[in-house]
Amino acid sequence: xxxxxxxxxxxxxxxxxxxxxxxxxxxxxxxxxxxxxxxxxxxxxxxxxxxxxxxxxxxxxxxxxxxxxxxxxxxxxxxxxxxxxxxxxxxxxxxxxxxxxxxxxxxxxxxxxxxxxxxxxxxxxxxxxxxxxxxxxxxxxxxxxxxxxxxxxxxxxxxxxxxxxxxxxxxxxxxxxxxxxxxxxxxxxxxxxxxxxxxxxxxxxxxxxxxxxxxxxxxxxxxxxxxxxxxxxxxxxxxxxxxxxxxxxxxxxxxxxxxxxxxxxxxxxxxxxxxxxxxxxxxxxxxxxxxxxxxxxxxxxxxxxxxxxxxxxxxxxxxxxxxxxxxxxxxxxxxxxxxxxxxxxx
Amino acid sequence: xxxxxxxxxxxxxxxxxxxxxxxxxxxxxxxxxxxxxxxxxxxxxxxxxxxxxxxxxxxxxxxxxxxxxxxxxxxxxxxxxxxxxxxxxxxxxxxxxxxxxxxxxxxxxxxxxxxxxxxxxxxxxxxxxxxxxxxxxxxxxxxxxxxxxxxxxxxxxxxxxxxxxxxxxxxxxxxxxxxxxxxxxxxxxxxxxxxxxxxxxxxxxxxxxxxxxxxxxxxxxxxxxxxxxxxxxxxxxxxxxxxxxxxxxxxxxxxxxxxxxxxxxxxxxxxxxxxxxxxxxxxxxxxxxxxxxxxxxxxxxxxxxxxxxxxxxxxxxxxxxxxxxxxxxxxxxxxxxxxxxxxxxxxxxxxxxxxxxxxxxxxxxxxxxxxxxxxxxxxxxxxxxxxxxxxxxxxxxxxxxxxxxxxxxxxxxxxxxxxxxxxxxxxxxxxxxxxxxxxxxxxxxxxxxxxxxxxxxxxxxxxxxxxxxxxxxxxxxxxxxxxxxxxxxxxx
Numbered sequence: 152x153x154x155x156x157x158x159x160x161x162x163x164x165x166x167x168x169x170x171x172x173x174x175x176x177x178x179x180x181x182x183x184x185x186x187x188x189x190x191x192x193x194x195x196x197x198x199x200x201x202x203x204x205x206x207x208x209x210x211x212x213x214x215x216x217x218x219x220x221x222x223x224x225x226x227x228x229x230x231x232x233x234x235x236x237x238x239x240x241x242x243x244x245x246x247x248x249x250x251x252x253x254x255x256x257x258x259x260x261x262x263x264x265x266x267x268x269x270x271x272x273x274x275x276x277x278x279x280x281x282x283x284x285x286x287x288x289x290x291x292x293x294x295x296x297x298x299x300x301x302x303x304x305x306x307x308x309x310x311x312x313x314x315x316x317x318x319x320x321x322x323x324x325x326x327x328x329x330x331x332x333x334x335x336x337x338x339x340x341x342x343x344x345x346x347x348x349x350x351x352x353x354x355x356x357x358x359x360x361x362x363x364x365x366x367x368x369x370x371x372x373x374x375x376x377x378x379x380x381x382x383x384x385x386x387x388x389x390x391x392x393x394x395x396x397x398x399x400x401x402x403x404x405x406x407x408x409x410x411x412x413x414x415x416x417x418x419x420x421x422x423x424x425x426x427x428x429x430x431x432x433x434x435x436x437x438x439x440x441x442x443x444x445x446x447x448x449x450x451x452x453x454x455x456x457x458x459x460x461x462x463x464x465x466x467x468x469x470x471x472x473x474x475x476x477x478x479x480x481x482x483x484x485x486x487x488x489x490x491x492x493x494x495x496x497x
Numbered sequence: 498x499x500x501x502x503x504x505x506x507x508x509x510x511x512x513x514x515x516x517x518x519x520x521x522x523x524x525x526x527x528x529x530x531x532x533x534x535x536x537x538x539x540x541x542x543x544x545x546x547x548x549x550x551x552x553x554x555x556x557x558x559x560x561x562x563x564x565x566x567x568x569x570x571x572x573x574x575x576x577x578x579x580x581x582x583x584x585x586x587x588x589x590x591x592x593x594x595x596x597x598x599x600x601x602x603x604x605x606x607x608x609x610x611x612x613x614x615x616x617x618x619x620x621x622x623x624x625x626x627x628x629x630x631x632x633x634x635x636x637x638x639x640x641x642x643x644x645x646x647x648x649x650x651x652x653x654x655x656x657x658x659x660x661x662x663x664x665x666x667x668x669x670x671x672x673x674x675x676x677x678x679x680x681x682x683x684x685x686x687x688x689x690x691x692x693x694x695x696x697x698x699x700x701x702x703x704x705x706x707x708x709x710x711x712x713x714x715x716x717x718x719x720x721x722x723x724x725x726x727x728x729x730x731x732x733x734x735x736x737x738x739x740x741x742x743x744x745x746x747x748x749x750x751x752x753x754x755x756x757x758x759x760x761x762x763x764x765x766x767x768x769x770x771x772x773x774x775x776x777x778x779x780x781x782x783x784x785x786x787x788x789x790x791x792x793x794x795x796x797x798x799x800x801x802x803x804x805x806x807x808x809x810x811x812x813x814x815x816x817x818x819x820x821x822x823x824x825x826x827x828x829x830x831x832x833x834x835x836x837x838x839x840x841x842x843x844x845x846x847x848x849x850x851x852x853x854x855x856x857x858x859x860x861x862x863x864x865x866x867x868x869x870x871x872x873x874x875x876x877x878x879x880x881x882x883x884x885x886x887x888x889x890x891x892x893x894x895x896x897x898x899x900x901x902x903x904x905x906x907x908x909x910x911x912x913x914x915x916x917x918x919x920x921x922x923x924x925x926x927x928x929x930x931x932x933x934x935x936x937x938x939x940x941x942x943x944x945x946x947x948x949x950x951x952x953x954x955x956x957x958x959x960x961x962x963x964x965x966x967x968x969x970x971x972x973x974x975x976x977x978x979x980x981x982x983x984x985x986x987x988x989x
Contacts, residue, residue: 351611353603356596363591370587372604430591 168424172439172472179446186454193320194329195450201331203445205400207338208393209416210437211345212386216279217425218362218432219382224413225268225283228290229387230394231409233260235294237395238404241306250312257391264290265387269380279383291410300406305398313399334396341389346434358382362429415465419444422472443468501560502527502660502691503548508557510543517543519715520557525660530682530692532702532723535712536735536925537895541695544712545662549581550574562659575605578659582666586649590638595620597637598652605656623651627681643674650681654690661685662693667701668923671785672951679705697925699731711735736927751776751961754811755945756796756827756914761805765791766969768805773914773945778936780960781949782985788969789949790832793916796947797829798822809913823852826913830903830920832949838903841892845884846873848891848902852910876905881931897921897928904932908939915939918949933959953985 164170184190209226216223237257240246246253264286271282294300305313316330349355357378360368369375398404421427422443423436447465452458503525510518518540525531535541546552548559550569559566561577569577588597598620608615620633629647637645646666653661667675682692682705694706702709703723710720711734719734733739752775761769766788773779783789794800796807798816806813809825816822822829831838840848850857850869857872858864873887882901884894891902900920907915920936921929936959940946950956956963957980965973965988973988 353609353611356592356600356611359592360589360596360600363589364587366585367587367589370583371600373600426591430589 167436168422168472169433169436169439172423172436172443175468175472176439176443176446179443180450183446183450183454189325189453190450192322192324194322194325194327195453197320197329197331199442199445199449200335201329201400202449203441204332204335204338205393205397206412206416206419206441206445207438208341208389208396209412210420210441211341211434212389212393213413213417213420214425214432214434214437215345215358215382215386215389216283217420217427218430219358220272220362220379220429221279222417222427223268223279223283223383223386224417225264225287225290226386226390226393226416227409227412228287228294229261229264229390230397231406232264232290232294232394233257233387233391234394234398235298235300235303235404235406236260237391238303238305238309238398239298241309247308250308253309254392254395257395258388259391261387261389261391261394262384263387265384265390266380268387269383272383273376273379287410294406300404302406303404305402305404309395309399310402313402332400334399337392337396341392342434342438349434354378354381359430362431364430415444416441418465418469422469440472500526502562504560505544505548506558506560508544508547508559509555510540510547510552511555517715518547518554521712521715521717522720523710523717524720525691525693526708528686528689528691529707530686530694530705532706532709533693533695533712534697534702534709534731534735536697536927537897539712540715541712542664543715545581545664545693545695548574549579549662575656578657579662580653580656580658580660581662582646582649582653582664584664584666584668586645588637588645588648590636592637594631594633594635594637594640594648597648598623598633598655601652602655619655623655626654627651627684641674642669643671643677646670646678647681654685658690660691660693662695664695665697665923666694667696667698673785675701697735699728699926702726702731713737732926735925736930738927738930750941750943752943755809756947757808757811758796759806759808761792761795761802761807763791763795763800763802765800766795766966769971771964771971773947775913775943775945776940777962778940778946778948778960780956780963781947781966782951782953782956782963783966784951786968787966789951789966790918791969792966793829793918793947793949796822796914796916797827799829823910823912826911828852828907828910828912828915830900830907830915830917832918832922839891839899842890844888845877845882845891845894845902846870846887849873849876849887849905849909852906872909876909880905880908880935895925895928897924897932900924900932901928904935908935912944914945914947916947916949919952920948920950921952921955929955956985957981 180190189195212223212226234257237253237260240256241253268283268286271277272279313332315333317333317336319328319330321328349358357368357373360371360373361375361378365375394409397409419440420432420437421440423432423438423440425432425436444465447468448461451461451464456464501524503523505521505523507520507522508518509516509520521540521544523533523544533541533544543552547554548569550571550573553568559569566573595616599616602619603616617633624631624633627647627650629651631640631644631647637648650661666678670678682694685692694702696702706723708720708722709726711718711731713735754772755775756773758769758771769792771779781789781792791800795802796816798818798821801817807816808814814825816825816827819829846869850872853872854864857868876882877884877887880901882894882898882905884898891899894902917936921932924932933955936946936948948956948960960980961977963975963980963985964971965975965985975984975988
């Protein structure tokens with residue numbers, strides 16, 4: 152009995168893309184460990200977590216976009232513009248109070264930008280990809296053209312927060328030290344909040360319902376427009392948090408460093424099993440997908456893989472990873488042509 | 498109290514300049530199964546939407562359980578116990594059965610938070626109403642179509658439904674599933690639920706309904722108990738035309754063998770020997786899963802045979818893919834025209850000419866738009882596709898006209914063998930009649946035609962010879978002389 156049960160859960164597990172990503176992560180990390188002996192060192196792990204922080208927050212934006220509607224590609228530029236505005240707020244007002252006020256200012260601007268996306272997408276039913284591509288370009292124009300934003304050293308109060316760390320570790324062997332910044336805690340809290348929202352509120356279930364079947368959602372009594380508007384608005388707020396975190400980590404506001412990050416984040420989310428067509432995907436998948444791509448960008452260097460090979464490997468992983476989930480879906484729908492439905496003679 | 502649960506009178510509805518409902522009446526008695534029939538575009542779905550509050554009528558009265566309304570709203574309609582089972586069942590494929598069942602009720606109670614316990618309780622209550630046996634935790638996309646429908650029905654019953662409107666509920670179901678659904682309808686009827694059954698399938702109407710109302714062009718043309726209705730009357734009122742289907746000439750010059758298989762086997766069927774001659778219409782019938790569909794796929798190169806041979810005009814051929822099949826002069830009109838045949842968002846014109854695109858373009862592969870226009874116009878006219886403009890997307894057409902477009906496309910390629918899988922599934926009577934006539938006409942011009950179908954009347958009316966399949970094998974062959982519903986039913 153016990154045996155059949157566990158093999159059943161295993162079977163169920165094996166149909167989830169997250170499972171395969173997990174296996175790949177395991178194999179890859181064991182391989183790097185075997186080759187270099189450095190992967191499972193304390194400072195490498197902390198380094199990974201630190202590099203994952205901002206992509207993890209971005210991943211929530213990409214994820215919420217996909218499950219409710221479709222791609223959202225505007226989060227890096229919302230992060231940049233709202234991060235810039237929050238930094239300017241500190242400079243102009245000379246604000247020296249608690250850091251969360253800086254976050255609130257950024258979130259405020261992020262929500263406004265997200266609301267613009269949400270309004271257009273929900274009200275006019277335009278494809279989210281096109282709308283967010285458009286607003287990305289607009290936000291970038293405002294940032295670099297209107298504000299003429301350049302590289303800015305952050306105000307002291309923000310740098311101070313960046314220097315605080317949750318804990319520090321030193322690798323006994325190499326003497327290299329790493330610290331985990333407070334921003335990691337922010338990422339973790341955002342995941343917990345998103346998880347609770349998606350699973351325990353009707354609005355959260357509505358996000359899945361709308362992504363699964365818009366018409367059915369409307370007939371069931373969900374407010375489809377409000378849900379979509381809400382998702383993209385919240386995405387703006389979350390992106391703003393990521394923007395401030397990113398600046399704090401680098402102690403500079405770097406206006407040109409944001410653009411282009413969306414692709415790898417989206418790749419991570421899709422790799423983690425989020426379905427392009429909406430309604431399906433888990434936060435665990437987002438974390439695993441992000442972890443895998445972070446390992447590839449961060450740790451392959453440990454075994455001497457040149458930087459330019461990383462891009463190659465990332466590309467390969469994305470294609471293979473998505474192929475797995477596509478095969479899963481087509482199996483489900485019985486689309487395989489030549490082995491068409493095994494018709495049971497009932 | 499009146500004995501009518503619902504009575505609408507003189508309802509008018511305009512959409513822009515289109516007068517969709519021209520003062521229709523519809524009375525449904527308490528506890529009956531009432532059929533609403535009519536061809537596509539006759540106003541069936543509009544009246545449903547008026548009753549359910551989606552559309553506001555531009556005139557007329559609605560009376561529900563003795564209470565008069567000028568118009569309904571969706572909430573008021575649900576409050577009065579009116580529930581609709583939509584054709585697509587309105588389910589969330591990506592979510593569990595539990596959530597699919599519980600959402601409506603939880604949302605109606607304006608709950609903000611999720612209680613798993615409550616969800617499960619609601620779901621269990623829902624399935625208990627029709628003794629529906631299903632894994633509550635399964636994702637709906639993994640379930641068969643029939644189960645999705647049962648989810649929709651049990652969900653509707655949660656709200657103490659008095660009237661359940663079923664919009665063409667049997668379209669996607671197999672015969673067995675239809676039977677099970679009818680049992681459920683009988684059961685609901687016993688429990689006092691009134692049902693409005695929207696359908697244009699004759700046999701079903703006679704089997705399950707107590708009374709029937711037929712709409713044509715936005716007007717109700719007849720309303721009577723089913724006992725006073727017969728097949729001829731039914732088709733006449735639906736279409737306004739008299740059909741002399743049985744009198745259609747069947748005699749044709751049947752020529753030499755065009756297609757032959759020997760011991761053909763593939764996944765789904767074994768050792769199939771069949772012969773098709775020029776000018777002959779051969780029917781292949783059997784239950785779902787009998788191998789009939791697989792056989793048609795194999796002949797079109799969509800399923801690779803394990804063994805056996807296929808001969809075209811006496812020459813042995815291999816058909817590894819559809820391109821080769823077309824080259825050999827074989828055409829297949831698939832079972833599911835929406836997903837397997839048509840390019841729905843593309844224009845009617847493009848859909849028609851696609852198989853002839855090589856002939857209509859020059860050596861450089863540049864298409865000649867004039868000849869495409871001519872070609873398309875010719876087919877739209879010849880085959881009677883009801884459209885104002887062949888630039889409109891195919892998705893704007895009714896089921897019957899979509900099927901005509903698909904037929905036109907394949908006939909345009911002038912195949913030697915035309916295979917049709919369920920050629921009139923989901924097609925209204927008028928279009929069905931047109932399609933059958935067209936097929937007879939093609940056969941008389943020497944085309945060999947295979948009709949794969951489980952519609953007995955279709956087979957009897959069009960085929961010269963019928964092969965019956967069971968569990969992947971040919972179990973009987975019926976010649977035209979012996980072809981009638983009784984003999985055929987015995988074999989199937």
